[in-house]
Amino acid sequence: MEDFFRELAADAPRWNFIWMYEERQQNKILSGLWMTIKLSVMCLIFSVLIGLVGAWMQGAKSAITRAIVQGYIQFFRNTPPMVQLLFFYFALGQFTPVVAGDDGWTVEPIISNVGWAIISLSFFAGAFNVEIFRAGIEAVPESTVEASESLGFSRLQTYIYVVLPLAFRVCLPALNNNLVNLVKTTTQAFAIAVPELLYHSVTIWNDYPSAQYPTMLLLFVAYVGLVAILVFGMSRWERGMKIPGYGT
Amino acid sequence: MTWTADQPIVSLKEVRKSFGALEVLKGVSLDVMKGEVICIIGPSGSGKSTLIRCINGLNDIQGGSITVEGQEVHDANLDKLELRKKVGMVFQQYNLFPHKTALENVMMAPLKVLKQDKSEVETRARALIKKVRLEGKENSYPGELSGGQQQRVAIARSLAMNPDVMLFDEVTAALDPETVKEVLVTIRELAEEGMTCILVTHEMGFAREVADHIYFTDRGVIVEHGPPATFFTEASDPRTQEFLGQIL
Amino acid sequence: MRRIPGLNAPTRNMAVLKPFDVAAHSPDGYIFTRWLAAMPWWTPFAMMALIMIWPTLAYAQSRFTTGDAFDALWRWMPFLVMSGFLFNVVISMLAMAIGTVAGAALGLAQISPLKPLRMFAWFNTQLFRNSPWLVLLFIVLLALPFEITIFGQTIRIPDWMKGVFGLSLPVMANISEVVRGAVQSVPTAQWEAAESLAFTRRQILWQIILPQCYKRMLPPWMNWYAILTMATPLCSLLGIEEIITLSRQAMEAEDNHPELLVPFFGFALIMFFLYCYPIARLTMRLERKFAVKL
Numbered sequence: 001m002e003d004f005f006r007e008l009a010a011d012a013p014r015w016n017f018i019w020m021y022e023e024r025q026q027n028k029i030l031s032g033l034w035m036t037i038k039l040s041v042m043c044l045i046f047s048v049l050i051g052l053v054g055a056w057m058q059g060a061k062s063a064i065t066r067a068i069v070q071g072y073i074q075f076f077r078n079t080p081p082m083v084q085l086l087f088f089y090f091a092l093g094q095f096t097p098v099v100a101g102d103d104g105w106t107v108e109p110i111i112s113n114v115g116w117a118i119i120s121l122s123f124f125a126g127a128f129n130v131e132i133f134r135a136g137i138e139a140v141p142e143s144t145v146e147a148s149e150s151l152g153f154s155r156l157q158t159y160i161y162v163v164l165p166l167a168f169r170v171c172l173p174a175l176n177n178n179l180v181n182l183v184k185t186t187t188q189a190f191a192i193a194v195p196e197l198l199y200h201s202v203t204i205w206n207d208y209p210s211a212q213y214p215t216m217l218l219l220f221v222a223y224v225g226l227v228a229i230l231v232f233g234m235s236r237w238e239r240g241m242k243i244p245g246y247g248t
Numbered sequence: 249m250t251w252t253a254d255q256p257i258v259s260l261k262e263v264r265k266s267f268g269a270l271e272v273l274k275g276v277s278l279d280v281m282k283g284e285v286i287c288i289i290g291p292s293g294s295g296k297s298t299l300i301r302c303i304n305g306l307n308d309i310q311g312g313s314i315t316v317e318g319q320e321v322h323d324a325n326l327d328k329l330e331l332r333k334k335v336g337m338v339f340q341q342y343n344l345f346p347h348k349t350a351l352e353n354v355m356m357a358p359l360k361v362l363k364q365d366k367s368e369v370e371t372r373a374r375a376l377i378k379k380v381r382l383e384g385k386e387n388s389y390p391g392e393l394s395g396g397q398q399q400r401v402a403i404a405r406s407l408a409m410n411p412d413v414m415l416f417d418e419v420t421a422a423l424d425p426e427t428v429k430e431v432l433v434t435i436r437e438l439a440e441e442g443m444t445c446i447l448v449t450h451e452m453g454f455a456r457e458v459a460d461h462i463y464f465t466d467r468g469v470i471v472e473h474g475p476p477a478t479f480f481t482e483a484s485d486p487r488t489q490e491f492l493g494q495i496l
Numbered sequence: 497m498r499r500i501p502g503l504n505a506p507t508r509n510m511a512v513l514k515p516f517d518v519a520a521h522s523p524d525g526y527i528f529t530r531w532l533a534a535m536p537w538w539t540p541f542a543m544m545a546l547i548m549i550w551p552t553l554a555y556a557q558s559r560f561t562t563g564d565a566f567d568a569l570w571r572w573m574p575f576l577v578m579s580g581f582l583f584n585v586v587i588s589m590l591a592m593a594i595g596t597v598a599g600a601a602l603g604l605a606q607i608s609p610l611k612p613l614r615m616f617a618w619f620n621t622q623l624f625r626n627s628p629w630l631v632l633l634f635i636v637l638l639a640l641p642f643e644i645t646i647f648g649q650t651i652r653i654p655d656w657m658k659g660v661f662g663l664s665l666p667v668m669a670n671i672s673e674v675v676r677g678a679v680q681s682v683p684t685a686q687w688e689a690a691e692s693l694a695f696t697r698r699q700i701l702w703q704i705i706l707p708q709c710y711k712r713m714l715p716p717w718m719n720w721y722a723i724l725t726m727a728t729p730l731c732s733l734l735g736i737e738e739i740i741t742l743s744r745q746a747m748e749a750e751d752n753h754p755e756l757l758v759p760f761f762g763f764a765l766i767m768f769f770l771y772c773y774p775i776a777r778l779t780m781r782l783e784r785k786f787a788v789k790l
Contacts, residue, residue: 079765080726082733083740091757139514143342146306147402151357151409152332161360165347166513180626187628191733198631205638216635220627227626243346243513244389346512395510422510 009210016210019218025204025211032200033222039117039186039196044179046122051129058134069130076127081120082188088120089113089192117189125182132178136171137163169241176234180227187223197222251318257282257444258303258413264311265298272298274468275312280461282412285439286446287455290465291491296448299465300415303446304335317412329361336406337415341422343402344390350377351386354405362409369408376404380434396427400434407438414438416447452495456480464488532722532769532776540766540773565755569763572746580739581767584728587660587738592721594664599671606676609697617672624669630730636662637734656738659731667724674716678709715783722772722779729764739764 002021009016019025057069076084093116096109111119140163148158187198201219205212251257256279265273272295280286288296301307303314305321305328314321316335344353354373358364377386380400390398399419406414416435420428432454439445439458449455455462456476463473464483472488473479483489605617624632636658643652682705690700732740743760750756 080729080768082729083761083765086740087757087761091754091761094754094757141342141514143339144345144513147337147339147343148345150304150306150332150335150337151405152329152361153357154329157360161356162345166345169347170513184626184628187630188730190630198628198634202634212638216639219631219635220623223628223631224623224626244391341510342512342514344512391512398510398512 013210014213016208017214018208018211019204019215025208028200028204029197029218032195032197035114035194035196036183036186036226039114039121039189039194040179040183042118043121043125043182043186046118047125047129047178047182048175050122050126051133054126054130055133055137058130073127073130076123081124081185082191084124085117085120085188085191089116092116113189113192114194117186117192117194121182121185121189124185125178128178128181129175132171132174133167135174136167139170140166166243169243172234172238172241176231176238179234180230183226183230184223253282255318256280257317258446259315260299260303260312261314262312263299263302263309263314265295265302265307265309272468273302273309276465276468276470277312278463278470278473280413280444280446282444283442284444284460285458286461286463287459288446288448288463288465289450289452289455289491290471293467294465295468296465297417300337300417300446300448303413304337304415305331306337333362333409334412335415336409336411336413337417338399338402338406338419340418341395344398344405346390349387349389350382350393350401353390353401354408357405358408373404373408376407377401379407379437380404381430394427395423396430399423399431403431403434403438413444413446416445416449418448418450420449420451450495452480464491466491532773533780535773540769543762543766543769565753565759568746568750568756569759572750572760573763576739576742576746576763577767579737580742581764581771583656584725584731584738585771587656587663587728587731587736588721588725590660591663591667592724594660595667595720595724596671596717598664598668600675602668602672603675603679604701606672607679621669621672624665625673627666629663629666629727630733632665633659633662633730633734636665655734656731656736659734659736663724663727663731667720670720671717674713674720675709678713679705681712682708711786714786715779718775718779718782722775725772726768739767 005017005020009018019029054069054073057065060066093109093111096111098109144162144166145158148162149155153161186196189196190198190202193199198219201215205215258280260276260278263273263276264271276295276299278286288299290296298307302309303316303321305326309322316331319326319331321331344350345356348356351370351373354376355366355369358369358372359366374386377383380403382397382400382404385393385397385401390401393401402419403414419435420431423431428451432451435445435447436454436458447455447459459476461473462476462479464471464479464485464487466487472483472485474482480492483492602617602621605613606621608614608617637655640653640658640661643650645651679701686704686708687700690704695704728738729740731738732744735741743764747753747756747760
């Protein structure tokens with residue numbers, strides 16, 4: 001198969017599928033893809049945690065806590081993620097302490113650009129999650145919570161056994177939308193030179209202009225494919241978690 | 249303070265309740281003896297639901313006292329759990345936990361709250377489901393059951409905690425007329441077995457046949473009360489007469 | 497066999513949970529616009545005050561003071577606004593115009609009775625909705641030729657025009673969904689009534705259905721315009737000279753002092769906010785005014 005692509009590159013000068021036959025480029029693509037997946041997974045986990053903590057804090061008694069969470073979350077929801085990334089990496093990054101690198105000579109900041117990308121994107125996605133979780137919790141009818149309390153469950157038990165399972169099932173579709181959006185937003189980490197798929201693709205076609213069209217095609221297929229797999233997997237999960245008799 | 253069967257099992261004395269500035273209960277007193285069936289009727293907004301919710305501690309009161317088996321309900325030191333073991337409640341809708349089957353719904357509280365043995369709880373749960381005539385529906389989810397079936401499972405679930413008093417808050421109001429009957433039959437059987445029941449209801453026919461005592465509330469006070477034999481025919485207060493005239 | 501509710505037919509005459517609107521809680525909905533419109537008018541001033549406090553606290557000792565940073569910003573401000581932000585606005589308007597026209601066509605194609613056209617339109621819509629905006633921008637930037645020859649005249653296509661086209665693609669896909677949703681939200685009874693009056697399909701669409709849709713489509717259309725405007729900084733990654741690129745160049749010219757970062761980026765943020773806030777308020781007002789009364 002590799003020979004086929006070598007010949008194709010020779011015959012059609014604009015269609016050099018270089019990453020099909022050359023190992024170095026292949027590794028670049030694979031590492032880029034892996035980085036995108038890694039970013040997505042890490043951000044997913046952290047954003048869910050942030051969402052849970054934020055939703056819990058929004059129900060706090062103190063009005064100051066609520067206001068802080070609200071202001072903090074609204075900022076992340078409504079400014080462009082790219083500017084957030086730049087802000088975190090450049091403006092905040094200069095304050096982080098530096099440690100000596102592996103060779104004992106260079107100094108590097110304690111949080112790398114990948115780290116900042118994860119932090120920034122997690123807060124971005126987490127801000128939406130707070131809303132989603134809060135709405136999910138509110139979707140559980142009062143009566144069900146009261147019925148649970150009337151049976152003798154403590155508030156914590158009601159939360160764990162009744163409210164959270166129901167809220168989770170209810171907000172799963174919205175959470176999935178958020179996840180898909182998150183995967184698409186990881187491309188913006190390009191702005192701070194995070195070596196994800198887009199970044200590596202750009203270096204490939206900068207080095208090999210003949211590989212431009214094939215690499216763009218690859219990018220398209222990769223992202224649309226990632227999103228499609230996610231959506232498929234998520235709707236399988238949604239169907240499995242569905243509450244029988246609820247919704248259409 | 250020990251309670252003996254010659255004292256009222258539930259006793260309300262001059263109960264007052266306000267929601268903010270709005271006073272909903274303006275000094276309500278009533279006594280319920282063990283084994284009695286009480287029906288509370290009245291126009292909407294008269295405070296009937298609020299009254300019944302105060303009995304198991306879901307709402308707090310601003311004045312007066314409520315005792316269940318001699319224990320003051322609104323005592324700050326009271327372990328709410330102990331109270332809820334004695335008093336079971338069934339709501340108008342959204343009773344059941346939609347993500348658990350009917351059997352799991354009935355089993356959940358004895359397992360998690362009372363921490364009883366699983367096989368014991370399961371046997372009792374199946375017996376209760378059979379008692380409310382839903383044998384074969386143990387593995388159905390609430391969304392797959394009709395309204396009447398859901399309410400019967402809710403009754404079975406409350407019974408699983410072995411309460412001494414059962415409260416019913418307009419349990420048939422959200423049902424189709426065909427399904428109302430099946431629920432009422434279940435409640436009547438409960439009453440005939442000697443369970444103390446306090447019902448808020450619009451079902452006058454049921455009240456007339458099953459109740460030992462009927463209370464009519466309007467605008468936060470008990471206007472009139474009496475056994476059904478005399479209540480429906482010899483109501484003296486004009487408000488009662490107006491209400492009965494409209495619904496009978 | 498007779499269907500007996502509860503036995504061999506499900507009945508849902510009693511709900512088990514309250515309904516939950518997924519669309520309203522997903523990232524692209526009215527969340528952004530609603531938030532923006534709900535902010536009180538003094539928010540940008542509060543933001544500016546906050547932006548001024550932090551550098552003051554952090555840089556009390558540095559030689560290049562915050563005063564100098566704000567002087568620098570003041571000097572560059574006219575340039576940043578006129579050559580920078582205004583360019584962002586121009587890009588967003590052009591991209592919106594192209595995206596609207598193409599999106600409307602695609603949306604109507606999605607409900608066409610011709611199956612191949614429907615499939616083509618559906619495929620395009622899904623493709624461009626699910627692709628990251630930055631990837632689309634890159635692809636368009638590099639795939640489009642830098643000059644085209646029509647009728648013997650060579651026309652140069654500058655980078656920013658490619659950026660406009662690249663941004664218009666996802667907008668097109670989303671507007672297509674808006675149009676399709678609006679047309680499908682008109683009750684089918686309207687179609688049936690019109691058909692029984694012997695209207696042709698084209699007449700029904702253009703004279704009866706679409707006029708009812710314009711009002712419903714306006715608020716989501718404005719919402720997407722706000723989202724598009726917020727996405728124009730992506731063009732800076734392609735070298736197009738809009739506000740973020742120019743801010744970075746300005747900071748370079750001022751020797752890249754770290755104290756400049758917060759004021760300059762903060763200024764960009766505020767410019768976007770001042771532009772999008774009135775749009776958001778107008779959108780919310782229009783949405784309430786045009787709320788469909790069924």
